[in-house]
Amino acid sequence: MSIRPIASLMLGTLLSLPAGASDGGQLAADHGCMNCHGPAAKSAPGLQGLSAKLQRKGDSPEALQHLLKEMREGKTIHGHQMVSDESAIAILAWMARGSR
Ligand code: HEC
Numbered sequence: 001m002s003i004r005p006i007a008s009l010m011l012g013t014l015l016s017l018p019a020g021a022s023d024g025g026q027l028a029a030d031h032g033c034m035n036c037h038g039p040a041a042k043s044a045p046g047l048q049g050l051s052a053k054l055q056r057k058g059d060s061p062e063a064l065q066h067l068l069k070e071m072r073e074g075k076t077i078h079g080h081q082m083v084s085d086e087s088a089i090a091i092l093a094w095m096a097r098g099s100r
Pocket residue numbers: 028031032033034035036037043044045050067070071074077078079080083088091092
């Protein structure tokens with residue numbers, strides 16, 4: 001396993017922030033993630049499918065960082081760009097735990 005020291009240091013700081021399971025759901029709602037990924041989602045992968053995918057990848061710092069990068073790369077999605085790293089990681093971690 002190779003972890004780049006700086007990235008893992010940053011993530012260690014991010015992940016040590018208190019973020020309970022329900023906070024993730026609240027953050028996702030607050031950041032408009034659910035507008036596109038909610039139950040009525042048509043154009044974006046729904047929360048269930050997204051969670052299933054993230055659960056398969058796990059909630060390790062490396063997996064979450066990779067997902068964040070994937071989100072940022074799709075430049076066309078405003079919601080993916082506006083969210084802070086901290087909030088995005090908290091939401092992704094929540095999704096990776098099955099969105100509960
Ligand atoms: C404007 C609609 C919209 C909003 C708002 C939105 N998304 Fe997305 N999201 C999409 C679409 C469309 C895709 C699939 C296409 C893609 O991956 O770029 C996607 C894909 C994803 C993926 C999968 C990335 C991958 O490549 O596996 C994740 C994770 C994700 N979104 C998380 C979030 C989070 C967290 C938020 C809130 C901060 C959010 N999205 C807000 C539309 C949206």
